[in-house]
Amino acid sequence: MDNTNVKLPNFLIFGVQKAGTTSVYKYLKQHPDVYLSPVKEPNFLEKDWDKLAAEGHQFKPKQIATFKQYSNLFKDVTNETAVGEISPNYLFHHETSIEQIKRYVPNAKLIAVLRNPVDRAISDYLMHVREAQSNTTLKEQIEYKANKSFIILKGYYYTQVKHYFEAFSKEQVSILLYDDLRKNDQEFMREIYKTIGVDPDFKSDTSQKSQVAQMPKNEGINKLLVQKNPLRSLTASLLKPLLSEEKRQKLRSFLISMNSKSKVDSFNEEKQLLLDLYRDDILKLQDLIGRDLSSWLTL
Incomplete structure (x- = not known):
């Protein structure tokens, strides 16, 4: 070096x-x-x-x-x-x-x-839900994957x-x-x-505060917006000559926010389970x- x-x-x-x-x-x-x-x-x-x-x-x-x-x-x-x-x-x-x-x-x-760490884990889980990266509920991760879930282990x-x-x-x-x-x-x-x-x-x-915890209103629409798929690729190719990458990202972020709800479940049971851990x-x-x-x- x-x-x-x-x-x-x-x-x-x-x-x-x-x-x-x-x-x-x-x-x-x-x-x-x-x-x-x-x-x-x-x-x-x-x-x-x-x-x-x-x-x-x-x-x-x-x-x-x-x-x-x-x-x-x-x-x-x-x-x-x-x-x-x-x-x-x-x-x-x-x-x-x-x-x-x-x-x-x-x-x-x-x-x-x-x-x-309890609040951190819930916030991390919500991020994974927004990004369509979670296939299990938080409770399932706590009860069955606590020693493998990065969401939990990071705490x-x-x-x-x-x-x-x-x-x-x-x-x-x-x-x-x-x-x-x-x-x-x-x-x-x-x-x-x-x-x-x-x-x-x-x-x-x-x-200006960042990253308020949110969940998608419709998971199907959320997956179309955040995961690679033919429709998203086609839309991107059509918009590319018209909008800069920065503006395309802002449009995508706007659409994600329109499909998001700030009020999330209380996770009371999960909070107690996490605190026990x-x-x-x-x-x-x-x-x-x-x-x-x-x-x-x-x-």
Whole structure:
């Protein structure tokens, strides 16, 4: 690896999915002293891509799978003090991600935002439903696939965070809570700005919130909009000469939103089942990070 004259991240937001990282990305990009990867989740530090390539793995066309591709994300850095990227799955894939972080950006500040794992799992499940990627109900996943479902496994934070604390100094790793982002987003961002060494008094425009939990009104229509199919391909080919890719994506997002309902089921039974799974892990995490997580233990 030759990283001569290459500006790589000096901070990473490495966790967790469905904990406001899209909002944080938007807020961070507003700071004049912060440069963020134009790709929100490059995921390059998630795996040893060189090893996978040597084993013959084939990568997706847009996959950031080489150091050159990764470093190119930061080629436009100028005088920004803080250079970073946000890949929430680095926490879940800690066993491989830690190795790659040590290899490429060993001194980077590491920040994770954790959300009540019960709420996180439900939000993750709803995302999979919207994207037509779930063939089982959340209750079925809890009762029959709890040790295999990524939706559920991602909520066991204790071991994941513990590995980061053991691999890096506690001064290098910061654990923040989604609860604090919801209570006072300006103070939350101030804490991040202090951590990454930029002006903490900068006020981001935090008025726009991201990714409200929704479910499709009609699952058949939703599948037509989100999955590859002949009708979608035909429509795209007809619209391509008329609309730019950005406008086509906006149209698709509008149609998805028109087929979505904000009011979702309460998941009361699932919440209790999830809390039963996570209770011991929450108690251990509470001691590990020195934060009161008692609110996570009540429904």
